[in-house]
Amino acid sequence: xxxxxxxxxxxxDGLPAKDIFEIVDADLPALAQGQMxxxxxxxxxxxxxxxxxxxxxxxxxxxxxxxxxLDGGSVGQVVESNGGPFAAGDYVTGMLGGWRQYxxxxxxxxxxxxxxxGAPLGAYLGVLGMPGMTAWYGLQKIGKPKPGETVFVSAxxxxxxxxxxxxxxxxxxxxVGTAGSAKKCDWLKNAIGVDAAINYREAxxxxxxxxxxxxxxxxxxxxxxxxxxxxxxxxxAMNPLGxxxxxxxxxxxxxxxxxxxxxxxxxxxxxxxxxxxxxxxxFAEIPAFTADMGGWVASGKIxxxxxxxxxxxxxxxxxxxxxxxxxxxxxxxRIGPDKA
Amino acid sequence: xxxxxxxxxxxxDGLPAKDIFEIVDADLPALAQGQMxxxxxxxxxxxxxxxxxxxxxxxxxxxxxxxxxLDGGSVGQVVESNGGPFAAGDYVTGMLGGWRQYxxxxxxxxxxxxxxxGAPLGAYLGVLGMPGMTAWYGLQKIGKPKPGETVFVSAxxxxxxxxxxxxxxxxxxxxVGTAGSAKKCDWLKNAIGVDAAINYREAxxxxxxxxxxxxxxxxxxxxxxxxxxxxxxxxxAMNPLGxxxxxxxxxxxxxxxxxxxxxxxxxxxxxxxxxxxxxxxxFAEIPAFTADMGGWVASGKIxxxxxxxxxxxxxxxxxxxxxxxxxxxxxxxRIGPDKA
Numbered sequence: 001x002x003x004x005x006x007x008x009x010x011x012x013d014g015l016p017a018k019d020i021f022e023i024v025d026a027d028l029p030a031l032a033q034g035q036m037x038x039x040x041x042x043x044x045x046x047x048x049x050x051x052x053x054x055x056x057x058x059x060x061x062x063x064x065x066x067x068x069x070l071d072g073g074s075v076g077q078v079v080e081s082n083g084g085p086f087a088a089g090d091y092v093t094g095m096l097g098g099w100r101q102y103x104x105x106x107x108x109x110x111x112x113x114x115x116x117x118g119a120p121l122g123a124y125l126g127v128l129g130m131p132g133m134t135a136w137y138g139l140q141k142i143g144k145p146k147p148g149e150t151v152f153v154s155a156x157x158x159x160x161x162x163x164x165x166x167x168x169x170x171x172x173x174x175x176v177g178t179a180g181s182a183k184k185c186d187w188l189k190n191a192i193g194v195d196a197a198i199n200y201r202e203a204x205x206x207x208x209x210x211x212x213x214x215x216x217x218x219x220x221x222x223x224x225x226x227x228x229x230x231x232x233x234x235x236x237a238m239n240p241l242g243x244x245x246x247x248x249x250x251x252x253x254x255x256x257x258x259x260x261x262x263x264x265x266x267x268x269x270x271x272x273x274x275x276x277x278x279x280x281x282x283f284a285e286i287p288a289f290t291a292d293m294g295g296w297v298a299s300g301k302i303x304x305x306x307x308x309x310x311x312x313x314x315x316x317x318x319x320x321x322x323x324x325x326x327x328x329x330x331x332x333x334r335i336g337p338d339k340a
Numbered sequence: 341x342x343x344x345x346x347x348x349x350x351x352x353d354g355l356p357a358k359d360i361f362e363i364v365d366a367d368l369p370a371l372a373q374g375q376m377x378x379x380x381x382x383x384x385x386x387x388x389x390x391x392x393x394x395x396x397x398x399x400x401x402x403x404x405x406x407x408x409x410l411d412g413g414s415v416g417q418v419v420e421s422n423g424g425p426f427a428a429g430d431y432v433t434g435m436l437g438g439w440r441q442y443x444x445x446x447x448x449x450x451x452x453x454x455x456x457x458g459a460p461l462g463a464y465l466g467v468l469g470m471p472g473m474t475a476w477y478g479l480q481k482i483g484k485p486k487p488g489e490t491v492f493v494s495a496x497x498x499x500x501x502x503x504x505x506x507x508x509x510x511x512x513x514x515x516v517g518t519a520g521s522a523k524k525c526d527w528l529k530n531a532i533g534v535d536a537a538i539n540y541r542e543a544x545x546x547x548x549x550x551x552x553x554x555x556x557x558x559x560x561x562x563x564x565x566x567x568x569x570x571x572x573x574x575x576x577a578m579n580p581l582g583x584x585x586x587x588x589x590x591x592x593x594x595x596x597x598x599x600x601x602x603x604x605x606x607x608x609x610x611x612x613x614x615x616x617x618x619x620x621x622x623f624a625e626i627p628a629f630t631a632d633m634g635g636w637v638a639s640g641k642i643x644x645x646x647x648x649x650x651x652x653x654x655x656x657x658x659x660x661x662x663x664x665x666x667x668x669x670x671x672x673x674r675i676g677p678d679k680a
Binding site: 051227231246247248249252253258259260261262263264265266267268269270271272273274275276277278281 | 391567571586587588589592593598599600601602603604605606607608609610611612613614615616617618621
């Protein structure tokens with residue numbers, strides 16, 4: 001039995017291109033005692049993976065190894081269990097099984113999906129998974145929104161951003177988001193319910209002024225997904241005692257000559273707190289997250305979009321698409337059908 | 341009776357020069373009911389004043405007004421009281437009476453100095469005053485040092501920095517400081533007791549490597565007084581869950597084209613918290629500060645240096661000297677003798 005998988009051939013220099021990946025039909029090993037064979041249904045591509053494509057980088061997750069299969073979040077179904085923790089037929093999700101058709105695992109970090117909730121399986125890689133947790137934890141535990149405050153979200157039409165916008169509206173805040181097209185801005189205003197949306201490509205160097213117009217009472221919380229001039233604009237517009245939730249800086253990941261942020265002195269004068277976090281900081285809060293987000297999804301309070309790439313072979317393209325700004329909502333790769 | 345005072349003629353463009361100031365012998369008004377006449381003995385010059393020399397700037401303190409006497413911290417003695425809160429002969433200190441020979445005030449923001457402590461009067465503008473409070477509050481309440489951690493202090497031979505270094509040593513931390521000359525680095529190592537001192541002028545572009553060598557276990561707390569490449573070096577060297585105490589960014593205050601910080605993505609991967617503060621955030625802590633710092637001063641645990649400019653007419657020079665990096669310790673202007 002063969003297992004199709006995506007390997008990393010070399011580390012990218014700047015923007016990743018398809019030729020850094022290699023798609024291989026590898027041998028599937030026999031199951032050892034305690035192992036399970038998972039048939040993958042969905043896998044996720046996320047911006048943080050770019051950070052793992054740099055050799056020797058001192059980061060919170062080790063770099064991907066060259067010549068090896070990549071890893072990342074996935075949803076799948078147990079085909080066979082040789083004494084593993086889940087039974088054949090169970091649907092499971094975890095952070096390590098992605099970029100391959102089948103996954104052999106002892107179940108470490110894997111959890112069983114409660115199918116009674118009725119959520120589509122892909123949601124466990126988005127609103128009910130890591131991006132949902134990131135949005136929920138970052139906004140609530142670091143941003144600490146109060147009713148009436150203004151929340152500014154960059155990459156607001158992205159997987160995390162669109163959820164932050166909606167949680168901020170549930171928390172009775174005024175929400176301003178940026179996105180890279182008129183279509184996305186329309187979606188933010190009409191479907192997601194933000195109070196103002198800024199097309200940052202159109203605004204260009206005028207982003208700071210556009211933000212000040214869109215946030216006439218100033219910005220209390222900036223949910224940072226982009227970096228560079230987005231951060232500069234936020235620092236200009238922020239109110240005293242503002243909070244910056246530092247979640248990502250996607251504009252800088254592929255930039256060999258990163259843009260410097262020139263107005264950090266605002267952090268002092270305005271007594272701003274900027275705090276970085278990663279989703280694993282929040283694992284103790286999973287029950288509270290599940291209660292909140294599960295409830296909002298069930299009651300229709302939270303909406304989401306997916307940009308789906310069909311077939312494992314499209315995974316490189318899906319990943320590269322994260323940096324072009326063309327995706328709306330969560331980027332997912334469908335590896336196989338829900339039912340075998 | 342005439343009152344010599346220093347007025348601001350125009351806002352500086354970049355580095356302040358003497359010709360932005362004007363020294364004038366103004367008329368001294370008669371005391372209204374409730375007012376006192378204070379003879380100034382010392383005044384302070386501090387980097388934050390540069391921020392008040394910009395028109396229309398949205399900052400935590402309003403800009404200085406053109407054509408008016410400047411203000412700032414001072415120590416003086418009450419000459420006459422017309423029903424004011426302190427009596428003739430009392431020594432007082434406050435944040436508003438500086439840049440002038442005499443000060444007419446109702447006592448707002450002024451406190452009486454306890455002469456029984458035996459500290460020199462200038463110390464109330466340094467170790468026992470605003471810079472002391474800034475160092476104590478910033479390091480302890482924002483930095484939260486734990487024994488064995490590494491604290492990196494920029495402008496370590498400055499008024500605030502040298503106190504931060506010593507409090508960090510009292511808290512059993514390893515301390516690395518930067519300063520702009522070999523003489524200051526020697527003073528930091530031999531008098532202040534830091535574990536390593538880096539001459540940043542000598543290090544140049546190699547500051548980041550020099551810091552990594554001086555802090556082999558990484559930096560847990562960065563006390564930020566400088567900005568620019570100092571902040572970049574700190575971000576490279578910091579450990580996960582590091583704290584940046586954002587107190588000042590003196591390298592940027594006179595720079596019409598500020599240096600951008602290019603590696604802020606470390607804030608995310610390393611889950612760093614960067615928090616800006618100003619000394620007035622800490623006023624509720626004055627009793628705790630006085631207990632700690634008064635005790636350390638009395639027992640000789642805290643040392644300090646002063647760079648004294650003699651005479652009110654030297655105040656512009658003293659202020660400009662803040663940005664040349666030539667001062668050691670606290671810069672003060674002596675306006676008159678301790679006793680009239």
